[in-house]
Amino acid sequence: MLLLQLLVNGLESGFLYALTAVGFALIFGATRIFHFAHGATYALAGYGFILGERLGLGPLASLGIALAAALGFGLFIEGAVYRPIERSRGAFFTLFVAAFGVVIAVQSLLELGFGRSYVVVSSPLSRAVSWNGLYIAPLFWISLCTALLLFGALALFLKLSPYGIALRALADSRFLIRTYGLSERRLARLAFALGSALTVPGAVLGALSTGLTPSVGAHIMLVSLTAAVVGGIGSMPGAALAGILLGLTETLAVDVLDTAWSEASGFVLLFLFILLRPQGIFGAELRR
Amino acid sequence: MISYLVDLGQLVAIFGLLAASLNLLVGYAGLFSVAHAVFFGLGAYTAAHLALAVSPDLLLGVLAAALLSGAASLVFALPALRVRGEYLVIASLGLQMLGSTVFTEAQGLTGGYGGLAGIPAPSLFGWTLESREALLAAALAILILAQFVINRLMRGSFGRSLMAIRDSESAAESLGKNVALIKTLAVALGSGLAGAAGALFAFQESFVNVESFTLDQSVLILAMVIIGGAGTLAGPLAGAALLLLLPAALSFIPHLPPTEIGAVQQLIYGLAMTLLMIFRPAGLLGRSEGGG
Numbered sequence: 001m002l003l004l005q006l007l008v009n010g011l012e013s014g015f016l017y018a019l020t021a022v023g024f025a026l027i028f029g030a031t032r033i034f035h036f037a038h039g040a041t042y043a044l045a046g047y048g049f050i051l052g053e054r055l056g057l058g059p060l061a062s063l064g065i066a067l068a069a070a071l072g073f074g075l076f077i078e079g080a081v082y083r084p085i086e087r088s089r090g091a092f093f094t095l096f097v098a099a100f101g102v103v104i105a106v107q108s109l110l111e112l113g114f115g116r117s118y119v120v121v122s123s124p125l126s127r128a129v130s131w132n133g134l135y136i137a138p139l140f141w142i143s144l145c146t147a148l149l150l151f152g153a154l155a156l157f158l159k160l161s162p163y164g165i166a167l168r169a170l171a172d173s174r175f176l177i178r179t180y181g182l183s184e185r186r187l188a189r190l191a192f193a194l195g196s197a198l199t200v201p202g203a204v205l206g207a208l209s210t211g212l213t214p215s216v217g218a219h220i221m222l223v224s225l226t227a228a229v230v231g232g233i234g235s236m237p238g239a240a241l242a243g244i245l246l247g248l249t250e251t252l253a254v255d256v257l258d259t260a261w262s263e264a265s266g267f268v269l270l271f272l273f274i275l276l277r278p279q280g281i282f283g284a285e286l287r288r
Numbered sequence: 289m290i291s292y293l294v295d296l297g298q299l300v301a302i303f304g305l306l307a308a309s310l311n312l313l314v315g316y317a318g319l320f321s322v323a324h325a326v327f328f329g330l331g332a333y334t335a336a337h338l339a340l341a342v343s344p345d346l347l348l349g350v351l352a353a354a355l356l357s358g359a360a361s362l363v364f365a366l367p368a369l370r371v372r373g374e375y376l377v378i379a380s381l382g383l384q385m386l387g388s389t390v391f392t393e394a395q396g397l398t399g400g401y402g403g404l405a406g407i408p409a410p411s412l413f414g415w416t417l418e419s420r421e422a423l424l425a426a427a428l429a430i431l432i433l434a435q436f437v438i439n440r441l442m443r444g445s446f447g448r449s450l451m452a453i454r455d456s457e458s459a460a461e462s463l464g465k466n467v468a469l470i471k472t473l474a475v476a477l478g479s480g481l482a483g484a485a486g487a488l489f490a491f492q493e494s495f496v497n498v499e500s501f502t503l504d505q506s507v508l509i510l511a512m513v514i515i516g517g518a519g520t521l522a523g524p525l526a527g528a529a530l531l532l533l534l535p536a537a538l539s540f541i542p543h544l545p546p547t548e549i550g551a552v553q554q555l556i557y558g559l560a561m562t563l564l565m566i567f568r569p570a571g572l573l574g575r576s577e578g579g580g
Binding site (some may be wrong): 018034045081084085091093094095097098099100101102103104105106107108109111112218221225226229261263264265268270271274275278 | 320366367371373374375377378379381382383384386389393403418439447503507510511515550552553554555557558559560561562563565566569
């Protein structure tokens with residue numbers, strides 16, 4: 001029974017990780033930018049929601065603030081940080097250091113605004129209901145449905161909409177995109193907008209269930225990176241699957257080992273994958 | 289005031305050595321790592337245990353720490369031989385998180401958050417280095433020696449092969465360079481020097497715990513190298529001095545509530561990192577455009 005309960009908990013965080021990781025994979029697939037500050041987007045969205053709740057704006061308006069924060073930040077970092085660096089040199093490491101600087105700055109801003117400790121939005125949705133001896137909060141069903149709904153919508157968008165097709169084409173060949181007269185720049189912005197928006201459900205549900213600290217961004221960054229690598233860089237189904245896997249690993253590690261090892265267990269997985277199968281579950285051979 | 293300056297000088301010397309050791313990997317070998325604090329920590333714990341249980345000899349501690357960290361660096365050399373670029377950064381990220389967890393959890397060896405306290409003052413050739421100034425001199429001597437060795441190595445055949453591998457691995461390989469061996473040696477040397485810096489750090493603080501060896505520390509070391517200028521001899525030292533003086537300088541800002549100093553400092557540090565990468569990606573002392 002404990003195992004089943006842990007499975008449920010693992011799935012709940014797994015779905016949210018999956019959404020965030022898919023956002024990361026979407027951005028990387030289309031722009032070839034390793035968006036190390038993806039976790040900061042998550043943190044800003046979560047705190048945006050908390051801010052809305054504190055001001056007493058109601059859940060819908062708070063959700064709007066969260067979405068606006070995520071979109072605004074995603075587009076800002078694309079335009080103000082990544083774009084100038086890409087243009088001048090494109091060295092990935094310069095990008096990494098710049099993005100990490102942004103992560104640190106965002107974290108300290110949140111600390112100045114909200115304090116260092118955990119902030120939770122209390123809600124009846126996080127109260128667990130006993131169901132055949134299992135304790136399942138309504139949040140579990142909400143995250144399950146949100147994840148499935150968004151994955152479905154994203155798949156349809158990428159498959160059918162002209163913009164979605166253009167995004168996939170951009171991942172394949174930048175040259176052909178230019179030949180067809182499409183703007184690489186606008187598509188990159190679209191990828192950043194979509195990818196950043198995908199952090200919102202995870203961030204809001206995170207604020208409702210476990211709560212957030214300003215340093216949550218670093219954790220989410222690690223989760224997205226791990227999921228992206230384990231799933232195969234740029235593969236969205238891979239990232240989704242790996243995100244769920246990661247949630248399960250973290251929770252099940254609590255059962256087998258100690259709580260302190262639960263986060264580390266994800267990194268054992270990551271390290272093994274990089275050593276043994278760097279192309280990930282679904283990835284093609286490395287091109288470097 | 290003098291003792292404050294001496295303490296600051298010691299930290300600059302220790303972190304200068306640490307940044308120089310990471311520069312060996314990042315600047316000369318092109319191996320980007322955010323796990324350097326792990327090897328720094330291994331060295332510190334080694335020296336602390338030796339000083340507590342065997343003898344507080346400075347040379348013994350530094351050498352043992354360097355050897356152990358150098359040997360342990362195989363865990364970083366392994367992914368470094370397999371993958372490059374982003375993948376290596378991510379692998380090192382995983383390594384760093386594992387390292388922090390082990391440092392926190394293996395309480396028998398590291399004391400966890402409680403750490404190892406009461407490390408005695410080091411001795412050198414039978415003299416006890418009681419005064420802070422003496423330890424500063426010792427740290428500076430080791431730093432100068434390390435810089436001298438790095439300089440000689442990088443001008444010699446080893447350094448040239450290393451930089452050739454950084455710039456084009458297949459070209460170097462086709463010229464008959466043993467890529468795997470040279471990379472492994474560079475990693476071992478860089479990590480060994482980080483271990484030596486760890487030993488000095490343990491003696492300087494006379495207390496070590498896991499908080500000095502986290503991801504934040506790794507990123508700070510990396511920032512020192514990058515901000516100073518990777519692949520230059522003086523860059524990492526300048527970066528270390530600059531980033532260590534920043535908190536001291538900030539404490540002079542009036543009307544800043546002391547509880548917020550940490551966050552404001554982090555904010556400036558983060559923004560500085562980002563702006564520098566946008567406007568001067570080669571670092572303050574680095575050659576701009578072209579090389580690297």
